[in-house]
Amino acid sequence: MFKVLISDPLSTFGIQKLLDAPDVEVVQQTNLSPSDLLAVIGEYDALLVRSQTQVTAEVLAAGKRLKAVGRAGVGVDNIDIDAATQSGIVVINAPDGNTISTAEHSFAMLMAVARNIPQAHKKLTDGTWDRKSFQGVELNNKVLGVIGFGRIGSEVAKRAKAFHMQVLAYDPFLTEERAQKMGVTMATVDQIVTQADFITVHTPLTKETRHLLSTNEFAKMKQGVRVINCARGGIIDEKALYEAILSGKVAGAAFDVFEQEPPTDNPLIGLPQMIVTPHLGASTVEAQENVAIDVSEEILKVLRGQPFKNAVNLPSVPAHVMERVQPYFTLAEKLGHFLAQVSVGSVQEISVTYSGELTEIDISPLTRTILKGVLSFHLGEEVNYVNAPILAKSREISVNEQKSSQTKGFTNLIMVSVKTTQETRMVAGTRLNGYGARIVKIDDFSIDVAPEGFLLFVHHHDRPGVIGRVGTILGSNDVNIATMQVGRRDVGGEAIMMLAVDKPVSRDILDQIGELAEIKSVTEIDL
Ligand SMILES: NC(=O)c1ccc[n+]([C@@H]2O[C@H](COP(=O)([O-])OP(=O)(O)OC[C@H]3O[C@@H](n4cnc5c(N)ncnc54)[C@H](O)[C@@H]3O)[C@@H](O)[C@H]2O)c1
Numbered sequence: 001m002f003k004v005l006i007s008d009p010l011s012t013f014g015i016q017k018l019l020d021a022p023d024v025e026v027v028q029q030t031n032l033s034p035s036d037l038l039a040v041i042g043e044y045d046a047l048l049v050r051s052q053t054q055v056t057a058e059v060l061a062a063g064k065r066l067k068a069v070g071r072a073g074v075g076v077d078n079i080d081i082d083a084a085t086q087s088g089i090v091v092i093n094a095p096d097g098n099t100i101s102t103a104e105h106s107f108a109m110l111m112a113v114a115r116n117i118p119q120a121h122k123k124l125t126d127g128t129w130d131r132k133s134f135q136g137v138e139l140n141n142k143v144l145g146v147i148g149f150g151r152i153g154s155e156v157a158k159r160a161k162a163f164h165m166q167v168l169a170y171d172p173f174l175t176e177e178r179a180q181k182m183g184v185t186m187a188t189v190d191q192i193v194t195q196a197d198f199i200t201v202h203t204p205l206t207k208e209t210r211h212l213l214s215t216n217e218f219a220k221m222k223q224g225v226r227v228i229n230c231a232r233g234g235i236i237d238e239k240a241l242y243e244a245i246l247s248g249k250v251a252g253a254a255f256d257v258f259e260q261e262p263p264t265d266n267p268l269i270g271l272p273q274m275i276v277t278p279h280l281g282a283s284t285v286e287a288q289e290n291v292a293i294d295v296s297e298e299i300l301k302v303l304r305g306q307p308f309k310n311a312v313n314l315p316s317v318p319a320h321v322m323e324r325v326q327p328y329f330t331l332a333e334k335l336g337h338f339l340a341q342v343s344v345g346s347v348q349e350i351s352v353t354y355s356g357e358l359t360e361i362d363i364s365p366l367t368r369t370i371l372k373g374v375l376s377f378h379l380g381e382e383v384n385y386v387n388a389p390i391l392a393k394s395r396e397i398s399v400n401e402q403k404s405s406q407t408k409g410f411t412n413l414i415m416v417s418v419k420t421t422q423e424t425r426m427v428a429g430t431r432l433n434g435y436g437a438r439i440v441k442i443d444d445f446s447i448d449v450a451p452e453g454f455l456l457f458v459h460h461h462d463r464p465g466v467i468g469r470v471g472t473i474l475g476s477n478d479v480n481i482a483t484m485q486v487g488r489r490d491v492g493g494e495a496i497m498m499l500a501v502d503k504p505v506s507r508d509i510l511d512q513i514g515e516l517a518e519i520k521s522v523t524e525i526d527l
């Protein structure tokens with residue numbers, strides 16, 4: 001008999017399959033303190049949560065029998081995925097069930113912020129008939145910027161089209177073909193920021209999307225813009241928004257999610273231009289039923305040893321395969337992550353060639369890891385080794401994998417190229433005996449760089465003094481260079497520099513380097 005603990009309120013209808021399963025005993029305890037949870041988790045084979053229960057490394061370590069953690073929803077920010085993976089615990093989520101509810105909530109917020117509905121309601125219920133203070137704006141013919149065009153963003157766009165809005169969309173995986181099919185215009189974040197009357201964000205919260213809309217972006221926005229965040233707190237910088245509302249630049253904002261939840265002493269919440277809901281995007285009868293059904297069915301499959309689809313972390317790989325491929329996992333993921341950071345445009349194709357001793361082993365786990373490296377830069381922690389190929393397929397990214405006898409002098413070599421809507425970029429890496437992982441080729445430049453930490457990738461014209469000028473800018477801004485490697489094709493031709501630096505480099509310093517006459521581009525890479 002399997003024991004399943006449900007520690008957050010879930011729809012009873014949704015979990016019926018679990019309740020009816022003859023081989024499962026379900027315990028519902030939705031008011032456990034963290035220490036209560038630690039005390040009881042050792043008895044259970046599976047844990048089902050929504051977003052309240054914090055499934056920490058400590059909880060997972062105490063869950064000696066745990067085989068699976070199910071999240072009735074999309075975001076898995078309350079679950080320590082790495083710790084689960086290390087303990088061999090499968091983490092399941094329900095990515096589709098609350099899409100429509102959250103899209104509808106976002107649209108409700110958009111309409112409410114356009115017409116000041118909550119503010120007018122409050123005034124009237126407080127006893128004042130005020131018809132002057134709440135003049136709104138129409139949606140008709142207005143420009144809506146949608147940042148993050150995945151499940152929810154694209155549903156919001158469909159609704160906006162029905163209201164005759166012009167939709168500008170940005171997503172690193174959006175293709176021209178899909179944009180046309182959806183009747184939206186592909187745009188950059190900068191174009192959205194400068195042209196939109198309303199901006200709504202629907203990305204995960206990742207290092208890249210944190211404060212995606214901040215002081216600089218607010219400064220460029222139209223006077224009277226309105227912004228909506230029903231995705232994750234922190235995508236819109238709350239401090240910068242506060243200032244932009246006070247200055248009159250932002251006429252209204254609608255938030256369902258906050259940098260700290262529940263928000264305490266958050267000055268935004270008292271502002272009359274701000275409308276707020278307490279993370280209610282997925283709070284509909286339908287969504288809660290859908291996500292509970294999806295996650296219950298998947299948990300049953302995991303417990304019964306049947307195939308399942310929505311795992312967000314690593315399943316076990318046979319020991320003999322793992323022994324051979326494991327040393328290459330880090331290199332593979334970093335090559336993917338490197339390309340995600342240097343390439344421009346929507347990814348269309350990822351090709352991997354394995355040479356040398358890698359031709360003798362099952363390399364499919366490595367290709368999945370490379371995909372994870374490419375995709376996780378944009379999609380965040382939802383991507384893992386299990387779901388990366390499915391996510392690539394759903395985004396129409398074709399993946400090619402081949403083995404080659406051409407070792408180019410290395411005992412092992414992984415060459416990865418990414419074709420985007422704008423360019424094709426290549427990186428190759430190897431594991432050198434005794435020295436660990438190395439990047440040995442970038443595009444057609446040979447180089448020798450350890451793929452770790454903060455790197456500055458500079459593409460420049462090979463001219464006397466350029467290296468010194470870059471070093472001077474970094475030095476005068478207190479950025480220490482740990483190592484530097486240069487690669488060039490011909491004397492005086494195009495060249496690249498890879499500098500390992502001791503700390504992140506600010507946008508301003510990158511701009512100073514980018515303004516040097518010899519520099520073609522400069523990109524900061526975090527590996
Ligand atoms: N408020 C709620 O209750 C609620 C409910 C469900 C989901 N969510 C949140 O909504 C968000 C979207 O969920 P979804 O199901 O649509 O996810 P999704 O994975 O289908 O879509 C997210 C999209 O964001 C894109 N993206 C990543 N980085 C980007 C960047 N820098 N710029 C632009 N786009 C970028 C990705 O390519 C992807 O297409 C997530 O943060 C999710 O956690 C909130």
Ligand SMILES: O=C(O)CC[C@@H](O)C(=O)O
Nearest residue numbers: 050051073074075282283
């Ligand atoms: O209501 C919830 O459980 C949170 C839903 C949402 O944020 C999600 O990530 O699915």
